[in-house]
Amino acid sequence: MESTKRLATPSDDEGDNTDTRKRVRWNNGSDSSAATPVEEASSLDEGDGSKIFAAVTGCHGRVGGVYFNPGSGALYLMGDTIDGSHFDLVRMFLEQIKADVCLVSSRADEHLIAFCQEFMELSGGQCQVRPHKEFVPHKGQAKLQQLDLLARLPQTEFDNSDGVVPSGVPRNVNDFVDSRRNLENDPNTQRVYAAIRLLNFGADEAPLCLSSAAALLEQLLRVQATEELDETQNHLGALRINNIEILSLNQVMHVNADALASLQVFDDENHASIHSDKTKEGHSLFQLLNHTSTHMGRALLRRWCLRPSLSITTITARHAAIECFALAENKNSVSSIRTNLSGLCQVPKTMALLRTGRGKLSEWRGVAKFAYHVNLLKDTVRELRNCENIGAVDQLLKALDDVDTEETGALVNMVIDWGESQNNQRVCVNPGVDEALDEKKRIYNGLDDLLVHVARQVSQNMPEGYTSELNVLYFPQLGYLIRIPTPSGWTTNKDFEQISEWNFQFESEKNLYYKSQQMLAEDLDMHVGDIHSYIADREIEIMEETLGRVLKYDKAIITACEAAADVDCLLSLTFASWLHGWIKPEMTEENVLEIRGGIHPLQSLLVPTFVPNDAHLVGGQGLGIDNDVNDTKSIMICTGANACGKSVYLKQNALIPFMAQIGCFVPAQSARLGIVDKIFTRLQTKEGVSKLQSAFMIDLAQVSLALRNCTARSLIILDEFGKGSLSTDGAGLFAGVINQLLKRGNNCPKVFASTHFHELFTRGLILPELPISYTYMKVLLNSNVAQEGERQAEITYLFKVTPGLCLDSYAAQCATMYGINKRIVERARLVSTILSRNEIGLLLDEDMPQEQMDELEVQAAICQRFASWEMSADDDIGVKDRLREVLGKGTN
Structure with missing residues (x-):
């Protein structure tokens, strides 16, 4: 029994x-994890499979858009803005947010619809043309006002610092829910409060943005209803939107996807596992800078790299923070801060799951772990020396002080029985509660x-x-x-x-x-x-009672995590700067780019010795500008041998100001930099069967984008532009672009260019009196003669930038270095010399060697015998025998 x-x-x-x-x-x-409250909680990354949705619409030359970032739970609004016929602004918007799904109104400009469809197809995303009735401004305004973020009233919170709960505070879940319902469920109060809050974003003056918001929120509701299969969640208040922000593209550097790829800011590689379709970061600037300890920090650093700041105040504040963190007396404190930051999970997402009632044991463990590490973080941050005026540190301390982590951590650990919860795979309550x-x-x-x-x-x-x-x-x-x-x-x-x-x-x-x-x-x-x-x-x-007491610190916890992510990024940049010996740049309001001893941050890691080089340009120094100082030019043209390092030099001069405006130190001996508002490049041509353009057309599109959008504070990199066409056409295009930029006068951007079109200077396509700085990469020619049967390099690259022009590409020497037959190289040298002198007739008059003359006579005799061959059916000799006679081989 x-x-x-x-x-x-x-x-x-x-x-x-x-x-x-x-x-x-x-x-x-x-929950199958066996971790303790202070061990690793749920691994919540921004790459959790959630899609980024965006909505765009436009008409009569104006565009507006919104997008939702599921990682941070933020809704970003791009106000109505004038855009050109090429939709450069929309392109930048979609490139920087990396949208997976883009919604477009069926009544939007047909060229905008075609552009979005083509862009999303090339980027691997999806473009959906939605009915125009979903893009209605007043619907967008109404939907935004229904969001819990705007409609929820601020609640009066009792002071529980002494751990004593007042008698009037609800002690069970029903009373707690009733108290919130009575406070928040007045529709009129909600509507007025939400309308006031919405005015802070200026959305009432952006009908296109509101139209896009209406379609996007409707799409998010459809997706949520499909994924959760829960009718109770099919309303706007249930959307997990934690924040609404204005996407101000005029406050960040404009860097398009081609420039980011050409400069190797990001480099997505396929995962090593054949069973994974994910990507990983390759050898890139982001991989070099990324030493973050938190998921939020990594996501924020990526945003900094996508959108460098244009505010000198923000940039210099980041530089000052890095300088403080790099002090020797702060080494131990910084190490402890990074350790404690690594203990913070992605708390905003954890709080969102708890808030919607979907939290599991791992989320509660994350809250306990957050409280534990925040308490340690407060002490270690206060140990920093000489950081009294560092804004990021002050904001972090203030945010951490606003969260009563002692009460939160003690409450969660007092209520939850971690051992029994782990065994029973559910949240269990401690005895004595x-x-x-x-x-x-x-x-x-x-x-x-x-x-x-x-x-x-x-x-x-x-x-x-x-x-x-x-x-x-x-x-x-x-x-x-x-x-x-x-x-x-x-x-x-x-x-x-x-x-x-x-x-x-x-x-x-x-x-x-x-x-x-x-x-x-x-x-x-x-x-x-x-x-x-x-x-x-x-x-x-x-647990519902406990959740109510924890959620009163919801906003304070999210604010603390955002401040911690900011410090995490600064510590990451500090570590990268210390590791590679970078220096603090001097930021100035002047439109200048002055670099001494600059190096390429990526290339220098791949070679045993890297030669540093200087660069000096001043924007706005085109034609018609009186300038008494001879060395202040806006355009630099670099010439020199093939494979001498021109492209690396151009890239490093773009990466150094880019890194400075991220807030990082730069790889140079010294740098004095003005703000660069846009970077355009013609460095790399990405071809593919999906692009209905030739390589030359892609190059032209990149230069056209730069010419349409550049300002005096922009930086343009042109590496051998025009090489994809006839040399005469390419040289003409290159000269035309340079002259057109110079004619802009005080609106002339800063330009670094390289070329092998020597006829630009020998034929006067670019006049010597133009305000252009000329440099070349120095090489050393080897006068030793190679021994019989050996190949010896005839050129040594010094990789040093020198003022002046170099009108020899040294292509023959390069060909010899890489094993091209000596006879071919010598012939190429001869033809090149004759063509450069416009004496092409000499090629017709030159004498042939006797060996070639004998061979030519033999071939002529064969042709004559073949032409005299009269074919007839009565011929007694077979065709094969006759061919042997023609070729002079006789018969068998």
Whole structure:
């Protein structure tokens, strides 16, 4: 005879799964981690599979858009802005947010629709043309006002710093929910409050932006309803939008996707595993700078690299923070801060899950871990020396002080029994929190003995054949049942009801289940009851109470995490700057780019020795500008041998100001930099079967983008522009672009260019009196003669930038270095020399070597014999024999 309590399905026949059957999940979730409260919580990354949705519409030359970032829960609004016919602004918007799905109104400009469809197809995303009735401004305004973020009233929070809860504070979940409902559910108050809040974003003056918001929010609702399959969540208040921000593209540097790829700011590589379709960061500037400790920090650093700042105040503040963190006396403190930052999980997403009732044990563990590490973080941040005026540090301390982590951490650890929760795969409450719950748990733990006693009483009145295998079980929601094996021959309900004293309930594959008044089932149901369900329900109520007390710090926790992410990025830049020996640049309001001893941050890691070079340009120094200082030019043209390092030099001169405006130190001996508002490049041509453009057309598109959008503070990099066409056409295009930029006068941008079109200077396409700085990459020619059968380099690259022009590309020497046949190289030199002198007729008059003359005579005789061959059907000689005669090989 066996008697025990069981929480499994009735079909379970074995008795060794009792612990598994006793599980009741919190929020129907499971957690298999065995971590302690201060160990790693759920790994919530921005790459969690959530898609980034964007919506764009436009007409009559104006565009507006919005996008939602699921990682941060922020909704970004791009106000109505004038854009050109090429939609450069929309391109930059989509490139920087990396949208997975873009919604466009069916009544938008047809060229805008075509542009978005083409762009999303090339980027691997999806463009959906939605009905125009979804893009309505007043609908967007109404939907925004219904968001919980805008409609929710601020709540009066009691001071609980001493740990004593006032008597008027609700102590159970029902009172807590009622108090929130009474406070927030006045529709008129909600509407007025939301309308006032919405005015802060200036959206009432941006109908296109509001139209896009209406379509985007409608799409998010559809997606949420599909994913969650929960009708109760199908309303705007249930959307997990934590913040609304204005996307100000005029406050950040404009860098398009081509420039980011050409400068290797990002480099996505396929994952090493063939079973994964994810990508990883390759050898790139971001990979070089990324030493962040948190997911939010990594996402923020990526945004900094996508959108460098144009504010000198912001840039210099970041430089000052890096300078402070790099001090020797702060080394230990910085190390401790990075360690404690690594203990912070992605708390905003954790809080969002808890707020919507979808939190599991891992989320509660994340809250406890957050409180633990924040307490340590406060102490270590205060140990920093000479950081009194560092804004990021002050903001972090203030944000951390606003979160009562001692109360939050103590509350969560006091309420949750981590060991039992881990074993039961649900959130369980500690003993001592609720007396009634403790009593129910005591009864539940002693239920085995009670059921054994009841089973013995029942077995006394049973036939002897049943008593040995009789079990008394407890099933949640079903109550207390007797289980016996199904006797052989019993197949119908009539057979099952042969035991008259028992009431048949149901059958499983091998067993029958009964209730009996003899086993006092009614008394058990009445006095003991469905005890497990009661325990689970009461624990949910207690956790709801605890959640309410934790959520009062919701905004403060998110603010603290954002401040911590900011410090995390600065510490990452500090570590990268210290590791590579970079220096603090001098930022100035002047439109100048002055670099001494600059190096390429990526290329320098791949070679044993890197030669530093200087650069000096001043924007706005085009034609018609009086300038007494001879060396202040806006355009630099670099010439030199093939493979001498011109492209690397151009790239490093773009990367140094880019890094400075991120807030990082720069790889140079010194740097004096003005603000660069846009960077355009013609460095790299990405071809593919999906692009209906040739390489030359792609180059032209890149230069056209630069010419349309550049300003005096822009930086343009042109590396051998025009090489994809005829040399005459390419040289003409290059000269035309340079002259057009110079004619802009004080609007002339800063330009670094390289070229091999020497006719630009020999034929006067670019006049020597133009305000252009000329440089070349120095090389050393080798005068030694190679021995017979050996190849010896005739040129040595010095990689040093020198003022002046170089009108020799040294292509022949390069060809010799890389193994091209010497005869071919010599012939190429001869032809090149003759063409450069416009003496092409010499190629016709030159004498052939005797060997070539003899060979030519033989070939001429063959042609003559073949031409004199009269073919006829009466010819006695076969065709093959005749061909041998023609070729002069005789017959067999």
